[in-house]
Amino acid sequence: MRHQKSLRKFGRQSNQRTALLRSLTTSLVKYEQIETSLYKAKDLSRVIEKAVTLAKKYNAMTDSDPQRLAGMKRMKLAEIERYFHNPADREIVGRDNIKRYLENELSEEQAEALKKFMKEPDKNPKPDFVLDYIPATASRTIKVQDKEIKKERTNAVRILRVEGTVRKLVNKIAPRFADVPGGYTQIFQTRNRRGDNAKLAVIRFTK
16 A cells, blocks of 8 residues: 555666656746646656746845855856756757757747747747857957957858746746746646547646
């Protein structure tokens, strides 16, 4: 008998369950709404609520000593990163890698907005998930010893930098719940899955 055991095993060992929940947490932050089995959604809700609370604490941290504050923030950030797969910001280098990213990891709307921005960066708005984009041919102004130097890139590799899951959680999702003490997600049961008849549900952020 499994008395006083609240966690579900999902037919997996502990390390596999951890990997499963990290994958679900990463997907939820990335898309802000996902469909999974009802019981996975319930367990995911508990995990993501903790991650959002940590992100809120990170944003609210203050200290008179800048170095001590930076150290405290690094520790808190490391604590948040444990909830995710690949939490850091990404740098995608080369035309082929950027093409794969467009086709496999973005929605049609996001991919279209990014294509427009990459085609004409000066005329189209930068998508909010893009940190920086360096085209193959471009001129950039950099500072060297308080002097501005103009550098030309000609037929170089394209570099696209996109935000990681932790940056999105801390900078975009957590501020929405700054005045909310809890209950950051909601779950809606949708249908039964064909094949094993498992109950499916949509889990999403309330804001």
